Amino acid sequence: xxxxxxxxxxxxxxxxxxxxxxxxxxxxxxxxxxxxxxxxxxxxxxxxxxxxxxxxxxxxxxxxxxxxxxxxxxxxxxxxxxxxxxxxxxxxxxxxxxxxxxxxxxxxxxxxxxxxxxxxxxxxxxxxxxxxxxxxxxxxxxxxxxxxxxxxxxxxxxxxxxxxxxxxxxxxxxxxxxxxxxxxxxxxxxxxxxxxxxxxxxxxxxxxxxxxxxxxxxxxxxxxxxxxxxxxxxxxxxxxxxxxxxxxxxxxxxxxxxxxxxxxxxxxxxxxxxxxxxxxxxxxxxxxxxxxxxxxxxxxxxxxxxxxxxxxxxxxxxxxxxxxxxxxxxxxxxxxxxxxxxxxxxxxxxxxxxxxxxxx
Numbered sequence: 001x002x003x004x005x006x007x008x009x010x011x012x013x014x015x016x017x018x019x020x021x022x023x024x025x026x027x028x029x030x031x032x033x034x035x036x037x038x039x040x041x042x043x044x045x046x047x048x049x050x051x052x053x054x055x056x057x058x059x060x061x062x063x064x065x066x067x068x069x070x071x072x073x074x075x076x077x078x079x080x081x082x083x084x085x086x087x088x089x090x091x092x093x094x095x096x097x098x099x100x101x102x103x104x105x106x107x108x109x110x111x112x113x114x115x116x117x118x119x120x121x122x123x124x125x126x127x128x129x130x131x132x133x134x135x136x137x138x139x140x141x142x143x144x145x146x147x148x149x150x151x152x153x154x155x156x157x158x159x160x161x162x163x164x165x166x167x168x169x170x171x172x173x174x175x176x177x178x179x180x181x182x183x184x185x186x187x188x189x190x191x192x193x194x195x196x197x198x199x200x201x202x203x204x205x206x207x208x209x210x211x212x213x214x215x216x217x218x219x220x221x222x223x224x225x226x227x228x229x230x231x232x233x234x235x236x237x238x239x240x241x242x243x244x245x246x247x248x249x250x251x252x253x254x255x256x257x258x259x260x261x262x263x264x265x266x267x268x269x270x271x272x273x274x275x276x277x278x279x280x281x282x283x284x285x286x287x288x289x290x291x292x293x294x295x296x297x298x299x300x301x302x303x304x305x306x307x308x309x310x311x312x313x314x315x316x317x318x319x320x321x322x323x324x325x326x327x328x329x330x331x332x333x334x335x336x337x338x339x340x341x342x343x344x345x346x347x348x349x350x351x352x353x354x355x356x357x358x359x360x
Contacts, residue, residue: 001063002063002065004059005056005062005063006056006060006196006199006200006203007056007199007203008203009052009055009056009059010052010053010055010056010200010201010203010204010207011052011203011204011206012207013048013055014048014051014052014055014204014205014206014207014208015207015210015211016048017047017051017052018045018048018049018207018211018217019048019211021042021043021044021045021048022211023042025042025043025044025045026043026095027040027041027042027043028040028041028042028043028094028218028220036158036159036277036285037215041215041216041217041218042216042217042218043094043217043218043219043222044090044091044094044095044218044219044220044222044223045208045217045218045219045220045223046091046219046220046222046223046224046225046227047087047091047222047223048204048208049087049164049204049208049219049223049226049227050083050084050087050204050222050226051204052200052204053083053197053200053201053204055200056196056197056200056203056204057193057196057197060193066189067193067196070189070193071193073190074118074119075117075118075120075190075237075240076118076190076193076194076237077117077118078113078117078119078233079114079118079230079233079234079236080197081113082111082113082118082150082229082233083226083229083233084226085113086107086150086226086228086229087222088222089103089106089107089110090220090221090223090224090225090226091220093221093222094220094222100273103221104151107147107150107151107225108147110229111143111144111146111147111150111229112139112143114143114146114233115139115142115143115146116139118142118233119236119239120138120139120142120236121133121138121141121236121239122135122240123241125239125241125243125244125329126243126244145232145235145236146229146232146236147232149228149231149232149235149251150224150225150226150228150229150232151225151258152228152251152254152258153167153224153225153228153231153254154224155258155261155279156224156254156257156258156279156281157218157219157223157224158279158281158282158285159282159294160212160215160291160295161209161212161213161291161292162281162294162298163219163224163227163254164205164208164209164223164227165205165295166253166254166295166298166299167227167228168202168205168206168209169250169302169306170231170247170250170302171199171201171202171230171231172198172202172306173250173309173310174198174231174234174235174238174247174250175195175198175199176310177238177242177246177247177309178191178194178195178198178237178238179195190237191237194237197230198230198234201227205227208223213292213295231247235247235248245329245330245333246309246329248333249308249329249332249333249336250309251305252301252305252337253298253301253302253340256341257279257280257281258279260280260341260345260348261278261279261280280344280348281294281297281298283348283355284297286355287354287355301340304336305336308332308336309332312328312331312332
């Protein structure tokens with residue numbers, strides 16, 4: 001019954017609400033610097049994802065689980081509040097086209113509020129060792145991370161399936177690495193409810209992808225900002241007593257493209273706040289790759305990162321082999337980071353020059 005509440009119910013509700021958004025939701029016009037569609041496409045599919053998550057948690061509550069209590073107390077309250085706030089802010093932007101500065105300020109304020117009632121790691125863990133963080137620094141890093149992940153997923157949401165499909169893999173992987181409750185200093189109930197939320201979100205995203213991969217519905221900012229914020233919050237929950245490099249490893253296919261593209265644009269004197277088509281995945285689209293092929297590539301890269309985490313540090317943490325608790329977080333993160341950067345640079349040098357020469 002619990003699996004039905006967490007998987008079947010969110011999938012069905014999200015599928016239905018996403019279908020309603022296709023008929024009644026806002027349309028994403030083919031304007032701006034990064035859009036590729038030829039005609040307006042229904043957007044705000046993220047509201048269907050949000051509805052699916054809510055339905056899953058309601059179903060779990062009806063089964064007698066303490067969902068309401070967990071959602072109203074720290075640290076889970078901050079994650080839930082930001083996810084809801086980001087979805088509503090994104091929906092407002094999808095409908096009314098909010099100024100970018102207003103949206104960013106509101107999102108940052110939401111991230112700060114989320115940390116006040118949410119997860120704020122007091123230690124920075126790496127390679128089995130921890131360093132204490134002052135309160136102000138810990139709060140600033142946590143708020144910045146939630147803000148960063150919300151925007152990073154939003155930046156990558158420019159091709160059918162890529163951002164939300166990648167997020168689905170990250171959410172499922174996070175639910176796996178959160179399982180060993182003994183790893184955490186928080187009580188078991190918040191962790192269990194967070195895992196339930198991640199599973200409900202993954203099922204809801206799967207339903208959204210049914211429409212999205214056909215090109216019938218976009219997630220919109222309602223989807224990308226809320227899902228990115230959920231990933232950020234869950235990562236911080238993990239980092240309370242585990243290395244933040246583990247969730248960062250899962251997010252490398254997103255973060256590498258975002259940060260290196262911003263650095264490349266800054267180096268070339270291009271506005272950082274302007275919509276563009278300079279991300280690695282956008283270069284592939286400009287080169288003629290279909291959306292589905294680009295999405296599968298990012299899913300594959302994320303799957304490699306997930307497999308490395310689950311087969312390495314997580315396996316050590318739950319005692320699948322004789323090793324210290326988190327001995328491999330650095331040795332997994334660093335090689336994958338280096339490989340990702342090398343692939344990004346190689347593509348920029350080869351494909352980027354080719355596209356520039358052809359005027360695409």
